[in-house]
Amino acid sequence: MLFQILLLALLPSLTLQYSTCTDASLDYQGYTYNVDADTGEKIWSHCKFPNPKFDYSRCGLTATDGHHWVCDPDYLISSQVDVVDLALAMIQTNTSTQCSGPDGEDQSYIVAVALINRIRIPDLQDSTTCINDCGEIQPTLNTTARSATSGELDAIMENFADQLRSGWALGSCGNDVIILYAQDIDKIHVSVGYKASTLVTDSVVSKIESTFRTRTIRAGFKLNGLLK
């Protein structure tokens, strides 16, 4: 409850409440992405999205061991992916301990990034709009019939990023922050855990967004200063 209130205060965008889907055909079908029949592009769901902690190659990482923090399955920042990953790892080194992790390890703030080309677009105006067993909003929008509004896209990004944060489960005490970028709709959403929300306030979120826009794609990633 407190979490919800803080989240609402932090991110006063569209935090919609959805009812649970009762139609079993809307349940998660086991595909992390669907392939666009015309372009061959992957259209991502957050469900079973690769986790940079261990799905190295599916996340576009060159690493073969250790923990990592960026997942770039469409290779949007392929040449900088390791630089961004290192900058994210340094946030942990350089911030103070918040809690213990599952193996008793000290955890400080954890910031991870997911970059995708295309995001699955659900229909938020359908009278049957609901949330399925994997947290996907259903049904999918028929984009031939209409385009999603910018506000709807924000809500879709928010749902994806929040679900990804709980799926990746990187922070043991809400000390985690997930930055999601979707290239085709050019949207960023920052999902902030409860503990991190005392630090990553609204204005920091805007700073992250603008830093991200101006620097990530071209020049690597400098979040460290924001998270001292």
Ligand SMILES: *[C@@H]1O[C@H](CO)[C@@H](O)[C@H](O)[C@H]1NC(C)=O
């Ligand atoms: C963070 O810590 C590392 C050493 O662990 C150091 O090399 C780096 O300069 C620090 N970064 C910032 C922004 O302070």
Ligand SMILES: *[C@@H]1O[C@H](CO)[C@@H](O)[C@H](O)[C@H]1NC(C)=O
């Ligand atoms: C999507 O919308 C278009 C235009 O309204 C319609 O012709 C088409 O049949 C719809 N597709 C589906 C799968 O409902």
